[in-house]
Amino acid sequence: MKKVMIGNHAVSWGVKLARTQVIAAYPITPQTQVVEELSEMCASGELKARFIKVESEHSAMAACIGASATGARAFTATSAQGLALMHELLHWAGGGRLPIVMADINRAMAPGWTVWTDQNDSLSQRDTGWIQLYCETNQEVLDSTIMAFKLAEAVDLPVMVVLDAFFLSHTSEPVDIPDQADVDAFLPPRHARYKLDVNEPHAFGALTTPAVYMEMRLRQQEAMDTVPATLVKVEAEFEARFGRRYGAIESYRTEGAELVLVTSGTITSTTRYVINELREDGEKVGLVKVKMFRPFPGAELRAALAGVPDVAVLDRNISPGHSGIFAEELRAALYALPAAKRPRVHGYIVGLGGRDVTPVTIRDCIQRARDAAKSVTEPEREDVWVGVKS
């Protein structure tokens, strides 16, 4: 069944089709429609889930942690300050190895007060032990939400499905809704190996001494290590049933490219458009979309970019005092390549706080990358701000 829907409702439909059992959430723009739709689905009975109204995002995540610890499938959604307020509990979910799924609608951090998009909210949480998947279209949002549960439950790690405020959250697109029976076959009820059981009580997250703490973190890291292969399997199964797959990264028209742009989120779609135009003009330009930011797909990116002379990363985020965060991570990942095959990485800061990233902005970045590639005198700054007033 195809339905025209906004990205927020694509999340809601994914959560519903996944037969989520517990939803706890606190409203915040631009996320609110996700849980609004879910509360209506719960109220009408079409989704048999316990909807828990809470007094803050901190409590929302706490409720999801409790629910997930009992073996239930739990979901929440938030944005920006709400996600920041959850910070402590994101560690509890990640460290506690609880397969919670959360939608984060990328919203820039205040101050100044804002509701528009950028990635600083989710990227600020990169070290909390959550898998992060950035989406490009509403269809990808729905599909990723369903797959997120399967992935999370396979590796006992929480998953954050990330989508751009307004460009996805509030924009309508046709979305193919899978049949419930097919989703049920793809995603059976959760079977938790460890869960809270009042008849067989155990301590969860109790005091852990230096003698064992490192091993616990190591096991978390080893679980993260299994994610790329698990994602491949999950996507393969999804594709077999539904005919769509996305990949941890996606290479687009990179054959023989002298310059490859690296993007995430909805900027990818605009970039595809620019690449198509440039390719028509015979220019050797390509694109790599990064969908999965955590665990960072270093091996996949090295394979995709080895031997490409120049890479331009479009970051809708900034780590103040350093550079764009995707660029920073990519530089570190590519350093493992032999020098001869290691691309120069040019980092561009674009679209913060919801500023439009248009084909003009992207062509500007491409031009700057080409200029920098030619320059032999002075290295370009690692963070070049594009589209800002002088």
Place this chain on the structure above:
Amino acid sequence: MPDPRPNPDIVHGVPPISVSNTSTIGNRTGSWKNIQPIYQDKVAPCNAACPVGIDIETAMDLLRQDQVEAAREVWLRENPLPGVCGRVCDHTCQGACSRARFDEAVNIRAVERMLGDLETPARPMAPARTRSEQVAVVGSGPAGLACAYHLARLGFPVTLFEADPEPGGWLRYGIPEYRLPRAVLSREIERVRNEGVTIRCGVRIGVNLGWKDLERFEAVFLGSGARARESFEWQQQDHPDVRSADDFLHGLRSGERGGIGERVIVAGGGDTAIDCARSARRLGAEATVLFSGTPEEMSAEPGVLDDAVREGVKFEYLARIVGLQTAPHPVDEPAIDAIRGMFDAGEAAHPHPRLVGVACVRLRPADGADGAVGARGGVSVPGSAFVLAADTVLVAPGPDASADTLPPDLHRRGYVLKTDEFGQTSRAGVFAGGDLTSEPRTVAHALGSGKRAAIGIDRYLRGKAKETVPALDATALRYGGTGSMSITRWRGDDPVKRAGEINRVVKFEELNMAYFTNAPSLPDRRRAPGDGAAPFDEADLGLAPDEALAEARRCFNCGVCNSCELCMIYCPDVAIKPHSSGHGFSLSYKHCKGCGLCVVECPRGAMTMTREGL
């Protein structure tokens, strides 16, 4: 023995998630606490405020579960007349209702009425034992009916004597039909009879049954009520158009039209005054209630006042009659009428000047500022005299007990018989209650006093028979220690299992309003004369059964566990579990660490934090 098999989940010496290898059941977190909650049923404020002593809260809980028959049984344990009280009681229970501080009090009276009006007859209570001691009850008003009913349920043979031709006393002869239909009263009295009470009407003590005759009974309860009246200064004129409200109502109930004129003044401020005025309206007369106090000082219940206003009754507050205005009879009336009147069999000719009005004076409330101390009604305002047109005056002050048929050796103050709280008079074996005693003059108080006397008589007779009787601890029998008495507590056969019951009224602050949603009360449906009904058809129609059930569901069940499970859900130590009996919960103090969540979350205050037992 540790499991010798390797656990594949253990890698690097640790499990995949942060979980203890062993069970934590042995971790006695209960040892951490210095305070602990106890699961404890308390007393709802409505129960404590009910002068009858009804376990209202338990009945509401049963109704919430659609157990209508069980709820009626709970009610009938304490009150034989729910159909009566559901109509005429001033429902002090609703004044105490916690829900009044949240949205609106539960319409308890309408629920009581619904229980009283159930069509299926109630089962009489099978007495635990049969007693041989005969008990006489004098007077079949609410006090006498209650005493006889409860004694019969305790197994005693009871004879109830009534001077009037039909039983009911004030209920039958003092409250008009539109407020208490005869059929309702008769059904309720039938219920008392079904418990085994013998009722003998037309027997007036001192007239056709001597006091000596009563002495063959092992115990006697006096509940003959009050008929005498206060005399007002101006009444000494002894005008025939100035009549007693009691006589008017009594006559009305006995089938007379009442013999009133066109313009009726009713002096008084209680339910009886309002009953007179509304009855006069129903008979087609103008009616004005003249009251010496302010509207707030009236003892009539506000709902009834509203009804009276709607029915056209006028009110003069802060005013007092000081004299009568009369006219020589034939002068202002056509002679032919006067002559006809002389031959009219139904009415005597007028040998006296005809009443045309009453002279009144305005009062101001006595505030004591100028040393003028008045009872209710205050002091006259100089120069404020006015005249109200009237051809009939009905005097409805609170009646005083007529004690002229009582043995002179019973201690009394004025007309009021002195008794202890179980109705015991100064003579052994003689008990009293209702308006004959210092009991407040309401139907509910009369019912409560009759019940208390039944407890007193039970204990007296069992003691006389050299049986071991429980200590008569009035405080323990009274709801919350100071409310009315529960005969169920005296009998010790409460059908409801309670958890660690404490006889204390739960405070509003102990309840958790977070769990209740705003839902205004359903008011009684009302009807005025002219709404297509006959004048004396019932005016207050109560609630339909399903509406009454909805009202019952509004009850907070203050202080009493109703198994909502919130304590169990919130307990972080899984220390609260359903009780093995199937009723309520049990706490494991091995694991309860005294966090207090259950105490805070319990919507009805059935958990208490304490240092006891630690």
